[in-house]
Amino acid sequence: MNVLPNAITFQAGWFATVLGAANGLPWLGLIVALAIVAMHLRSSRRPAVEARLLLAALALGLVFDSLLLSTGWIAYPNGLWAPGLAPYWIITLWALFATTLNVSLRWLRGRDALAVLFGAVGGPLSYLAGARLGAMTFVDTVPAVVALAIGWGALMPVLTRLAARFDGTRSGERPAYISDGWQKADSHG
Numbered sequence: 001m002n003v004l005p006n007a008i009t010f011q012a013g014w015f016a017t018v019l020g021a022a023n024g025l026p027w028l029g030l031i032v033a034l035a036i037v038a039m040h041l042r043s044s045r046r047p048a049v050e051a052r053l054l055l056a057a058l059a060l061g062l063v064f065d066s067l068l069l070s071t072g073w074i075a076y077p078n079g080l081w082a083p084g085l086a087p088y089w090i091i092t093l094w095a096l097f098a099t100t101l102n103v104s105l106r107w108l109r110g111r112d113a114l115a116v117l118f119g120a121v122g123g124p125l126s127y128l129a130g131a132r133l134g135a136m137t138f139v140d141t142v143p144a145v146v147a148l149a150i151g152w153g154a155l156m157p158v159l160t161r162l163a164a165r166f167d168g169t170r171s172g173e174r175p176a177y178i179s180d181g182w183q184k185a186d187s188h189g
Helices: 003-022 026-043 047-070 088-101 112-132 141-165
Strands: none
Touching: 003 026, 003 088, 003 112, 026 047, 026 088, 047 088, 047 141, 088 141, 112 141
């Protein structure tokens, strides 16, 4: 899998999903994201393994964004599918984002401090961009952005470790720094 096409398809999916939600067409992003996820899985060497990563990210996203919604700090104009749960289009973005973890964001593996920083900055920026485009509203901006920074900062190392564990884009061998306990291998052997 190539890094540049992976990054480009993610960004295209992000824009389709966010702009669809902003314009009252949240299902549009869902269709585009599912097509990108399907292409990603089709090009994976071990699609079933990669699908586990995408499902794990989707589950984390469902919990995280639903908790954030429950605070009342953010609001979504459409795409809500069940009371108390984040809209389906934003949950779809988590699966879409997971398609980058073993390809264009592979460089974050084993670099937990960098993953924390990447999440703490990139997560809130993505939501702020979504709000600017009209897909969501910050009801109380400061606590929402702080929660996003803390949440994404905490979740990025988890996501990169899950990606290493469920890497369907490479052969069945795990990198040397991944052990069954998700710990870095001892450098002495």
